[in-house]
Amino acid sequence: DAGVIQSPRHEVTEMGQEVTLRCKPISGHDYLFWYRQTMMRGLELLIYFNNNVPIDDSGMPEDRFSAKMPNASFSTLKIQPSEPRDSAVYFCASSLRFTEETQYFGPGTRLLVL
Amino acid sequence: AQSVTQPDIHITVSEGASLELRCNYSYGATPYLFWYVQSPGQGLQLLLKYFSGDTLVQGIKGFEAEFKRSQSSFNLRKPSVHWSDAAEYFCAVGLNTGFQKLVFGTGTRLLVSP
Numbered sequence: 001d002a003g004v005i006q007s008p009r010h011e012v013t014e015m016g017q018e019v020t021l022r023c024k025p026i027s028g029h030d031y032l033f034w035y036r037q038t039m040m041r042g043l044e045l046l047i048y049f050n051n052n053v054p055i056d057d058s059g060m061p062e063d064r065f066s067a068k069m070p071n072a073s074f075s076t077l078k079i080q081p082s083e084p085r086d087s088a089v090y091f092c093a094s095s096l097r098f099t100e101e102t103q104y105f106g107p108g109t110r111l112l113v114l
Numbered sequence: 115a116q117s118v119t120q121p122d123i124h125i126t127v128s129e130g131a132s133l134e135l136r137c138n139y140s141y142g143a144t145p146y147l148f149w150y151v152q153s154p155g156q157g158l159q160l161l162l163k164y165f166s167g168d169t170l171v172q173g174i175k176g177f178e179a180e181f182k183r184s185q186s187s188f189n190l191r192k193p194s195v196h197w198s199d200a201a202e203y204f205c206a207v208g209l210n211t212g213f214q215k216l217v218f219g220t221g222t223r224l225l226v227s228p
Binding site for chain 1: 148156157160215219220
């Protein structure tokens with residue numbers, strides 16, 4: 001398997017623009033997670049899905065952030081409108097259905113909002 | 115609240131020397147414990163994990179970690195460091211609440227000197 005795939009790898013945008021980050025989990029994995037990594041706050045879980053259904057979005061910072069998983073092989077994280085403080089590396093991860101299974105991380109999307 | 119502490123922000127080790135990275139956690143129940151490594155510009159890769167059983171866990175790349183319940187610690191060790199081990203290392207606690215929610219430490223950046 002190719003692992004978790006994220007696109008784009010880098011995104012530079014201007015404040016106020018809409019940003020869409022994409023993730024393809026490992027085939028067969030039932031859980032999908034979105035994380036944000038910043039210098040100030042480290043790695044934070046934003047939201048996770050189980051079988052395409054959002055289960056816990058308590059980590060989503062504001063209403064400007066939204067995430068969807070229309071099918072088992074694709075998820076998006078959208079920021080609208082973007083702000084400079086959203087600049088971070090966003091990781092997607094996936095895992096199998098059981099609690100003890102490892103989360104596999106994608107390479108991340110480095111977002112810079114000017 | 116659950117938390118993970120990595121007290122060392124940076125560590126410098128000479129190539130060939132031994133390494134120990136510290137991790138302490140705060141969690142009421144028996145934790146699931148992980149060590150991930152992040153190379154520059156890359157995603158997180160799992161080094162090893164502890165769920166139960168033998169408290170000394172072997173991982174990839176020659177790493178091992180020991181779970182000490184009495185000290186609430188899960189320190190990562192390697193007997194002889196290679197220059198390619200220079201990276202950032204994250205300890206994480208998995209909350210066994212029916213899904214695998216990871217709480218990460220702030221990371222330790224390892225520098226390897228010649």
